[in-house]
Every structure is written in structure tokens, then in C-alpha cells.
Amino acid sequence: MPGDRPAGRRALPPVRLHSDAELARDALGTPLLARAVRLARWAGPETRVGAGGELVDEQLAHAAEVLGLPADEDGRAYASEAWRIAVDTGLVEVTDPEDDGAEYGTATAGGALPLVTGGGPQDVLALWQDAFDAVFADAIAPVLEDPDAIIGPDGEIDFDALGWDPEAESEFLDGVLGNLYLLTVSETGAVEGQVPLPALAAAMIVPDDMREPTDAVLEEVSDAMMRLDDQFRVLEPIGLVEYVPVDEALMVEEGAEPALPAVEEDVSRYGLVKLTPLGLYGVRNRLVDSGESAPAVGDLADEDADALLDGVTHYPDGAAQAETAQWLGGRAPLEAARELLAAARGSDPGAPLRRLRCQQALALAGPAAEPAVRDVLDDRELGGLARVWLAERGSPDVPPPSEDMVFWLAVDTIAAQLDAEGDLAELQDLIVGLVGRHGGFFDAVWRVDHPATVDVLEAMGRLHPEKQTAKDARKAAFKARSRG
Numbered sequence: 001m002p003g004d005r006p007a008g009r010r011a012l013p014p015v016r017l018h019s020d021a022e023l024a025r026d027a028l029g030t031p032l033l034a035r036a037v038r039l040a041r042w043a044g045p046e047t048r049v050g051a052g053g054e055l056v057d058e059q060l061a062h063a064a065e066v067l068g069l070p071a072d073e074d075g076r077a078y079a080s081e082a083w084r085i086a087v088d089t090g091l092v093e094v095t096d097p098e099d100d101g102a103e104y105g106t107a108t109a110g111g112a113l114p115l116v117t118g119g120g121p122q123d124v125l126a127l128w129q130d131a132f133d134a135v136f137a138d139a140i141a142p143v144l145e146d147p148d149a150i151i152g153p154d155g156e157i158d159f160d161a162l163g164w165d166p167e168a169e170s171e172f173l174d175g176v177l178g179n180l181y182l183l184t185v186s187e188t189g190a191v192e193g194q195v196p197l198p199a200l201a202a203a204m205i206v207p208d209d210m211r212e213p214t215d216a217v218l219e220e221v222s223d224a225m226m227r228l229d230d231q232f233r234v235l236e237p238i239g240l241v242e243y244v245p246v247d248e249a250l251m252v253e254e255g256a257e258p259a260l261p262a263v264e265e266d267v268s269r270y271g272l273v274k275l276t277p278l279g280l281y282g283v284r285n286r287l288v289d290s291g292e293s294a295p296a297v298g299d300l301a302d303e304d305a306d307a308l309l310d311g312v313t314h315y316p317d318g319a320a321q322a323e324t325a326q327w328l329g330g331r332a333p334l335e336a337a338r339e340l341l342a343a344a345r346g347s348d349p350g351a352p353l354r355r356l357r358c359q360q361a362l363a364l365a366g367p368a369a370e371p372a373v374r375d376v377l378d379d380r381e382l383g384g385l386a387r388v389w390l391a392e393r394g395s396p397d398v399p400p401p402s403e404d405m406v407f408w409l410a411v412d413t414i415a416a417q418l419d420a421e422g423d424l425a426e427l428q429d430l431i432v433g434l435v436g437r438h439g440g441f442f443d444a445v446w447r448v449d450h451p452a453t454v455d456v457l458e459a460m461g462r463l464h465p466e467k468q469t470a471k472d473a474r475k476a477a478f479k480a481r482s483r484g
Contacts, residue, residue: 013185014295014319015284018277024121026278027128030239032135035067035082040091040113042066048104053087053094055080056104081138081237086110088134089127125281128238132282135238139231140169172204173231174290177275177283179203180241181294184275197232197246197271201225225271232273240279244272301326305339308361309354314420317360324361337362337369341376344385347451351381352416359385363392370395384409407448410434410441415452418459428463435460435469446476446483454480 017023027033042063048056055063060079061071067082069075086092090112097105115123142164183195201224206213213221225246232243247269275283287294300311300323308327312320328336344358345351362369362385373389376382377399384405390398401409414434417427435441446457457477464470 012182012287012292012294014297014299014315014323015181015185015280016297016319016322017281017284020121020125023278023281024124024128026239026276027124028116030128030237030278032082032085032237033128033131033239035078036086036089036091036131037113037116038067039063039079039083040086040109043086043092043107043109045106045108047107049094049097049107050105051097053084053096053105055083085131085134089130091116091127128278129282129285132238132240135235135240136170136173139234140166140173174286175204176200176228178287178292180273180275181280181283181287184280194242194244194272194274196267197225197228197273198267200273201228229271232271239276240282242274242276244268246271297322298326299323301330303327305336305343309340309343309357310350312357313350313353320357321360321364324357325364328361328364333365333368334372337365337372338375340365341372341382345379345381347381349451350419352412352452353419355381355385355412356416356420359389362389367393380405380408381412384412403444404448406438407441407445408450410438411445411448411450411453411456414456414459415450418452418455424463428465431460431464435464442472442476446480448480 018026028037048059050056060076063079063083064071064075067075067079069078083092087094090110092107092113093110094107095105097103112127115127119127179200180195183199184193198221201221202213205221205224206217210217229246232241233245235241236243250269284294284296295311295315297319300308303311308324312323315323331339340358340361344355346354362373370390370393373386376386379386384401387398387401388409414427414431417430438444442457446453450456454477457473457480461470461474461477464473
């Protein structure tokens with residue numbers, strides 16, 4: 001596919017997962033796994049299976065009845081699918097009739113069945129993940145309209161003749177799920193709204209540098225949409241997604257009158273999909289297994305303060321706050337504040353943003369952190385943020401900062417915001433505000449002994465909306481560079 005983008009090129013945001021107990025409850029409630037469990041409990045000495053472990057035809061109607069499904073073609077198909085999942089996940093163990101020279105194989109409860117009621121949430125989730133992987137394999141399998149036409153000399157399906165590349169199909173669907181993961185994780189790490197199917201297909205097909213897709217590319221997007229429509233219908237019963245299928249009226253033969261008006265603004269007619277909380281968990285597991293870095297809120301809860309501040313530096317603000325709140329929740333506020341302040345020190349390029357995250361963390365620590373904050377009032381790197389924290393809490397007896405500290409903090413603050421790559425308008429407002437509050441700002445700031453002084457002044461020269469002020473910033477940057 002010309003627009004395929006490997007998942008490893010994405011910067012995946014941290015996700016906020018539901019608890020294992022909640023996810024396990026969701027897993028057991030998914031239609032497909034619930035049916036598989038019921039069939040595993042039903043299986044016994046009289047259950048007959050074929051050479052591939054499948055229920056023989058005469059028993060499919062009975063299996064459908066056990067599941068409360070009609071014994072018609074659809075009911076038998078659902079029963080067959082649930083049985084296959086029961087076998088693939090170990091809920092059922094089958095014997096091959098060829099091993100015993102018998103006409104049929106037998107089925108017994110598998111080792112995974114007791115885990116449904118006697119195992120912990122992680123056991124249930126591992127069972128569900130196996131089921132998801134099995135359904136994923138079904139979703140990428142080719143549709144065999146005439147199996148006899150592609151049977152090779154050895155009696156097996158000739159996939160080369162079919163033109164099916166399982167590795168490419170797997171990569172495509174994994175890429176789609178990775179994009180869906182990226183698109184549905186919000187600033188706080190939770191699942192947001194549904195994503196239109198055309199957007200998912202286009203993200204995989206249309207090259208980044210193609211401004212206007214050609215007719216050939218648009219046709220490829222349309223084909224991918226139809227393929228994804230089939231695949232999401234397969235993935236929905238395992239609880240991976242909530243899916244609104246493509247309106248069948250859009251798929252009528254050319255020239256036929258559609259049953260519904262083709263209103264382009266009604267994107268729901270073209271398919272809408274979102275990952276469920278359980279789906280978010282499952283796709284993240286696949287991403288991690290493939291070598292992706294897919295952080296989850298809470299990953300850093302047991303790490304030290306250095307790992308916390310380094311880890312959340314480039315998290316979205318909401319996710320960083322949630323991660324920090326979990327980290328603080330397991331520690332005494334005063335000791336946590338001391339650890340955070342110690343970790344915030346440094347003159348490396350990442351230090352300003354670490355200090356910004358430290359200041360945000362201290363805002364969550366509460367008044368018990370005050371002794372630790374007052375201990376660093378005379379610290380060159382931390383004294384400024386300490387005064388800001390105390391002033392914001394209305395604490396008495398906050399010593400005024402020296403002029404050197406004021407300008408050092410100004411440089412450090414802007415450097416942190418530049419590294420965070422946040423909202424440009426907010427950064428411009430910060431720059432305008434700092435310059436406006438301090439007379440002779442540039443006459444003083446170019447002398448600040450901060451590793452980021454030059455970079456900050458150059459950025460101010462680019463971003464300040466007033467031409468003369470921007471020019472003054474560039475002159476100050478030249479002086480600072482010459483001084484170095």
C-alpha cells in the first residue's frame with residue numbers, strides 16, 4: 001500500500017486503562033467469549049468433532065440451541081465461531097480422531113475453563129487476549145468463494161494462487177488498529193469519540209505528501225473501506241470495537257436507486273468505529289509485543305522521581321497530571337516533594353521541562369510539601385519555582401527574588417515551554433507578558449548564565465509579534481552568543 005505508515009513512526013500518547021477487574025468483567029461479557037465459555041461447559045463425552053477440532057454438522061444445531069440461537073444457517077455459523085474460539089483459547093481440548101483410528105474426535109473441558117471463575121483478572125484478560133488474537137486471524141483470512149478452485153496438488157489451499165499475503169494483511173490491520181489507537185486517545189488518555197471509516201482507510205492509503213488524491217488512490221481507499229467494514233464486523237463480537245457499519249445502500253450496484261439519500265454530511269453512513277476500553281487494552285498489548293513504546297498512565301507509579309519527571313516530560317498535560325497524581329498517591333507528601341526537587345536539578349537540555357513538570361507536581365502535593373519547598377529558596381535553579389509555588393498558595397514570609405533569579409527563571413520557563421512544544425499562542429502570550437513586566441528586559445537577559453539563553457532569545461525574536469521587540473531579542477541573542 002503506498003500510504004502504509006509503520007506503527008513505529010508514531011509518537012503514541014499515554015493511555016489511561018480501566019482497572020484489570022473492570023476489564024476482566026468486560027471481557028467475560030463480550031458476546032463471543034461468553035458463547036465460547038457456555039459451549040465449553042456444555043462439551044462432554046458425547047460431543048463429536050472432526051479432524052480439525054470442529055463440531056460435526058449434526059451437533060451445530062444443538063450447540064446453537066445451547067447458545068439460545070436459532071438452528072438456521074446464521075445460528076449454526078455463530079455456534080461454529082464460538083466453538084472455534086473455545087478450542088483456540090484452551091477452554092476446550094479436543095482429540096484428533098486419526099490419533100485413535102476413530103470416526104470422530106472427542107472434546108473435554110480445557111485447562112483454561114476453570115480460570116473463568118477461579119482465576120484472577122489477569123488470567124481472564126490473558127484468555128480474552130488469546131481470543132482476540134484468534135479473531136484477528138479470522139479477520140485477515142481470505143474469503144473463499146470457491147475453495148475447490150484453489151486447492152493445490154497436496155490437497156491444501158494454494159494461497160499463492162489466491163493472491164493472499166498473510167503478513168501484509170496482518171500488517172495492514174495492525175496499522176489500522178494502531179492509527180485508531182492514536183486517534184481515539186484523548187489528552188487525558190481516555191477514549192474519545194468515534195472515527196469515520198474513510199479517515200482510517202485514507203490514513204493507510206494516501207501518502208503524506210499527496211495533496212490531491214488521484215482517482216486510483218481514491219478507488220484504493222474505497223476498497224480498503226469495504227475490507228475494513230468486513231473486518232470490524234468480525235472484531236466487534238469479541239468486544240474490541242463499537243462499530244456502526246457502512247450503510248448497505250451505499251454498496252448497491254451502479255445505476256440502482258439507493259434506499260437512502262446519499263447525504264455526504266452524514267458520515268455515519270460510511271462507517272464509524274471506536275476502540276472500547278477493552279479494545280484499547282488489547283491493541284496496546286499488540287503494540288507492546290511488536291516493540292512499540294505505548295505508555296499507560298500508572299506505568300511510573302513505582303519508579304523514582306527522576307524516572308517520573310523524565311517520563312512525563314512530553315506527556316500531554318492531562319496525562320502528565322494523572323500519572324503524577326498516581327505517583328504522589330503512594331508517597332508521603334513531604335518526602336515526595338524532596339525527591340521531586342532533587343530530580344528537577346540539572347543543566348542538561350531537558351532540565352527546564354523537568355522543572356516545569358516538578359512545579360506542576362508540587363501543585364498536587366498540597367501544603368505538606370512546604371518545608372521541602374522552603375529548603376530550596378536559595379537554590380539557583382529551584383529558588384524561582386519555589387517562590388512561585390509559595391506565592392500561589394498565599395504563604396507568608398516569601399523572600400523577594402534577586403534580579404538575577406528573576407531573569408534566570410524567565411529563561412528557564414520559556415526554555416521549558418519551547419521543549420514542551422505546546423500551544424504557540426500561549427507561548428507568545430508568555431513571551432509578551434515577560435517582556436512587558438520587566439523594563440530593559442533584553443539589556444539584562446542576554447547576560448543570564450543559563451544554557452538555553454541563546455535559544456530562548458532567538459525564539460523570542462521569531463515569536464514576538466512586535467517587530468521592534470523581536471529585533472531587540474535578536475540583538476540580545478547575538479550578544480549572548482558572542483559572550484559565550
